[in-house]
Amino acid sequence: MERMQGEGEVDLEQPSPLTDKEKMMIQDSWRKVFQNCDDVGVTILVRLFVNFPSSKQYFSQFKNIEEPEELERCAQLRKHAHRIMDAINTLVESLDDSEKVASVLKVVGKAHALRHKVEPVYFKILSGVILEVLGEEFPNVVTPDVAAAWTKLLATVYCSITAIYEELGWTKLSTTTG
Numbered sequence: 001m002e003r004m005q006g007e008g009e010v011d012l013e014q015p016s017p018l019t020d021k022e023k024m025m026i027q028d029s030w031r032k033v034f035q036n037c038d039d040v041g042v043t044i045l046v047r048l049f050v051n052f053p054s055s056k057q058y059f060s061q062f063k064n065i066e067e068p069e070e071l072e073r074c075a076q077l078r079k080h081a082h083r084i085m086d087a088i089n090t091l092v093e094s095l096d097d098s099e100k101v102a103s104v105l106k107v108v109g110k111a112h113a114l115r116h117k118v119e120p121v122y123f124k125i126l127s128g129v130i131l132e133v134l135g136e137e138f139p140n141v142v143t144p145d146v147a148a149a150w151t152k153l154l155a156t157v158y159c160s161i162t163a164i165y166e167e168l169g170w171t172k173l174s175t176t177t178g
């Protein structure tokens with residue numbers, strides 16, 4: 001059964017800019033996460049697709065697969081997990097370079113709006129899943145302060161992505177198809 005959207009949802013209002021301390025906490029914790037990048041990425045995406053099955057609709061190769069073990073083996077899922085982890089790595093490495101952050105998010109936002117036609121709400125849902133999995137898999141690293149810094153970063157990402165969708169004139173499919 002699909003989880004309710006509000007469940008476990010994080011507050012993703014436009015946050016204040018990250019402080020130097022928050023940037024450091026994100027970079028330190030990410031170093032440990034990134035050592036297990038492929039495993040963590042796949043865990044995040046399997047959790048997303050199991051708890052929010054409608055998010056599978058965009059993926060031709062596994063939209064009808066339900067078994068977590070089968071999802072885990074799927075090449076298209078593993079590839080997307082790797083891409084997401086790579087993009088987060090670039091963001092984390094570029095926290096002091098706002099132009100780089102903006103350009104990465106622009107490419108991601110544009111591709112997902114125009115090519116993949118992904119509803120932006122899935123970026124919000126994915127952010128909640130990322131926070132949940134990082135907290136579970138790295139309990140000693142992701143302390144409440146570190147989790148708060150990650151929440152801020154993911155909120156910034158979500159706000160930038162929705163701003164790009166808006167710039168592109170995104171309207172929900174339900175309103176365009178009547």
Ligand code: HEM
Pocket residue numbers: 055056058059076080083084087088108111112115116118122123126
């Ligand atoms: C931070 C979040 C995300 C990042 C960094 C990311 C990154 C990427 C990248 C780099 C690609 C390949 C290049 C391209 O075709 O644009 C891609 C493809 C794709 N993404 Fe994402 N993505 C994210 C979230 C999502 C979400 C939430 C969904 C839907 C639930 C999604 C659905 C897709 C689909 C359907 C493709 C094409 C897959 C394929 O052709 O095999 N992405 N993504």
